[in-house]
Amino acid sequence: MRGDMYTVIDSPVGPVTLVGTEAGLTGLYLTDQHFPAGEVAGAERDDAPFAQVVEELDAYFAGTLTEFTVPLAPRGTPFRQQVWAALRDVPYGETTTYGELAQRLGRPTAARAVGHANGHNPISIIVPCHRVIGAAGALTGYAWGLPRKRFLLELERTRRDRGALTLL
Template sequence: MKHHTVIDSPYGPLTLVADDGVLCGLYMTDQRHRPPEETFGSPDDTPFAEAEEQLAAYFAGGLKEFTVPLRPHGTPFQRRVWEQLTRIPYGETRTYGRLADTLGNPKASRAVGLANGRNPIGIIIPCHRVIGASGGLTGYGGGLERKQRLLDFERGASLF
């Protein structure tokens, strides 16, 4: 059974979605590939206490690695990519090509990019830490401005 809640963040409202009490979605407003609201289940704050605490600690600069249980829904390849995203250290970035190499398929950078763009649990699964081969920002479901702000924040810049 799915439930959802909306919390405030320095990046705007975040919609948290849980499937049987386990976080399966974290969506920003106007996010590309955001599922329709009616798929989020009924409103209920109960399953989100741990995720909310960890997100608050992250935004306060005191949490570098999330430990909240996750259940991202996707293809086996997408889940492999998302698992690799969780291994990118706080404040660091990786290229799509490097992620493809890590997955054992150096020619799969485009597929890695597509999977990255379908990440259903933004921020916690840090797809914002993936950049283009030239080192520049590339697409981000939450918008390039948010991506830059998240990267700047993790590199020590002020949120505001």
């Protein structure tokens, strides 16, 4: 079986490192983001397995894709996996709070734990942790920085509000 693979691509938010295995994408990081060095250390550079991811990211940034279909294989605890799955249910162009996610998971007192899991999301954008905001509606922490979070939220709201989401 083949081990971890990676590639680096350009995007409107800066260079992105994609990491994956034959099972699917395990990581999507900005190259200036702090992430575990182990994700890329020892991985083989190979652009070909990431063609679908690149195509879908291009369509997302163009405003023609609202839901990713690439296979994902994030590594994390069962609780983190639950949080990341719940993030994928937050609709394009909308936001939720840590408390609302905790409620959806049936753990209404776990907002902080949800926030911690959200902060350790290894597949940003595709697992849309940028769609989570503070209880009072303020933008809160984001591994890529608040300007990038604001950019992604505005990109989605603008495309949704313009109705530019259907492929012609």
